[in-house]
Amino acid sequence: DAMRPQLLLLAAHLFLSARSSLDESALFVRVLAPAHLAYTYEIIPARFGPPLDAYRHTAWGVRLLAATIEESCNGLADDATGYVVIMPRGECSFVEKVAHAAAAGARFALVTEVNSSSSATISMSRGEVDADIHIPSAYMAGTSGSRLHRFLSFSNEPVLVDIPINATDVGILLDKAPWEIW
Numbered sequence: 001d002a003m004r005p006q007l008l009l010l011a012a013h014l015f016l017s018a019r020s021s022l023d024e025s026a027l028f029v030r031v032l033a034p035a036h037l038a039y040t041y042e043i044i045p046a047r048f049g050p051p052l053d054a055y056r057h058t059a060w061g062v063r064l065l066a067a068t069i070e071e072s073c074n075g076l077a078d079d080a081t082g083y084v085v086i087m088p089r090g091e092c093s094f095v096e097k098v099a100h101a102a103a104a105g106a107r108f109a110l111v112t113e114v115n116s117s118s119s120a121t122i123s124m125s126r127g128e129v130d131a132d133i134h135i136p137s138a139y140m141a142g143t144s145g146s147r148l149h150r151f152l153s154f155s156n157e158p159v160l161v162d163i164p165i166n167a168t169d170v171g172i173l174l175d176k177a178p179w180e181i182w
């Protein structure tokens with residue numbers, strides 16, 4: 001256990017060194033609680049709405065709220081004021097999902113593949129929908145997103161997150177989930 005911080009630092013250095021560039025794709029969400037989900041997860045910023053750079057460090061210790069596929073496409077049933085909303089992919093456009101999260105008061109929207117163990121990433125583009133998106137959003141790979149969404153769907157225990165994190169910005173140690181590929 002005494003070597004854990006040094007090993008994490010070395011792993012983070014190797015991970016970041018392997019990336020071709022540290023641009024907007026090197027962003028992460030860190031789960032603070034509960035402990036069994038407390039890892040750092042990579043996110044891919046959407047290609048619409050405000051750029052994530054303008055929102056760095058504004059969602060620290062924020063609660064994560066899961067929306068169903070129906071809520072994601074038709075409007076959230078719960079007030080999401082101040083939350084980060086995680087929504088399943090499918091049935092309607094990314095823009096529509098993010099617009100519904102924003103209308104419910106969310107600070108940030110995450111879209112993920114909830115019925116998949118895929119670690120593939122998807123680029124969230126505007127498509128044909130014309131909506132004024134005023135909150136940042138991102139895509140999270142299915143394996144991690146599915147675990148977070150499933151936990152929230154079956155538990156009353158809050159999930160607290162910091163989002164977004166740029167690893168080069170604050171020297172964050174990347175404690176990636178064991179089910180994710182480095």
